Amino acid sequence: MRDPLSHLPGYALRRAAHVIMVDLSTRLQAIDLKLSEASVLLLIDGRDDITSSEIGRILDIQRANMVPLLNRLDAQKLIQRRPLDRKSMAITLTEEGKKRLVRTKAITQAFETDLLARIPQEHRDHFVPALNALWMADSSTA
């Protein structure tokens, strides 16, 4: 047997996630974005009032880790910080950011299509529901 651990769900999950994230990361290098940066852009899309902490809550990124992430997007002039009050900042996409988002969407959509294509058709419809059952349960608890 090639890998005696491959029958373990947790192990298979870890290996699959790693391969897939390397794939997407590689694709995103073409537009100078990291995985976490791309997910933030995709989330901001269409909103003009979302705050840093709200992004963090939704994507499960801690406030401390949001800071350098947003700084990098800021340095690339993809986002703007606009004060909502004297404490909170609304994060919005710049024109440059909107252009980058279009390219991000194209890349992620192609990626997701390719990913699903790799899954045998009889398992395909079960994939997302099974995964979401694993992590969304926790977030509803929190």
Added chain:
Amino acid sequence: MRDPLSHLPGYALRRAAHVIMVDLSTRLQAIDLKLSEASVLLLIDGRDDITSSEIGRILDIQRANMVPLLNRLDAQKLIQRRPLDRKSMAITLTEEGKKRLVRTKAITQAFETDLLARIPQEHRDHFVPALNALWMADSSTA
């Protein structure tokens, strides 16, 4: 909607893998093992001739990263390095290592059971095959 990205297979995969790995890591802390260390112990089980590089090939851990990993297991007196020839080292479990492996198996089995239990029954049988289709394809190419 709580998370507008949750319908994306890749995103769901990443989130699920993270939650699950935090879960297992936490459980393994009770026996002073990291995820990668536990997987190495599980792989060595029952073999007395496996080398560092072979472990790396199977688990997809690079040689450079195997070194500190095995050093940590060595420091805990869980493994022994036995020269096979003047270049290769066979990695074997010490008595201490075998005891730790028993506990590792108990923890991972409980973990895998709990994991599957969280997946709705109608999706359960599709889980491992779908995941393995994603990463095992790549390893057969290599």
Added chain:
DNA sequence: TATGATTGCTATTGACAATAGCATAATGGA
């Protein structure tokens, strides 16, 4: 108003993985 919660931040650490390079040893083809 005072207490507690929230926000954005700094600084540091940890786990896992990737890259580059090195010395030595094994191996297979000419």
Added chain:
DNA sequence: TCCATTATGCTATTGTCAATAGCAATCATA
């Protein structure tokens, strides 16, 4: 058999994502 290639184990460094602890300012509410 000799030599080029490959394999092995290693050092050292870097990158990505995530976690923890702590801080000052602000906000919300009992």
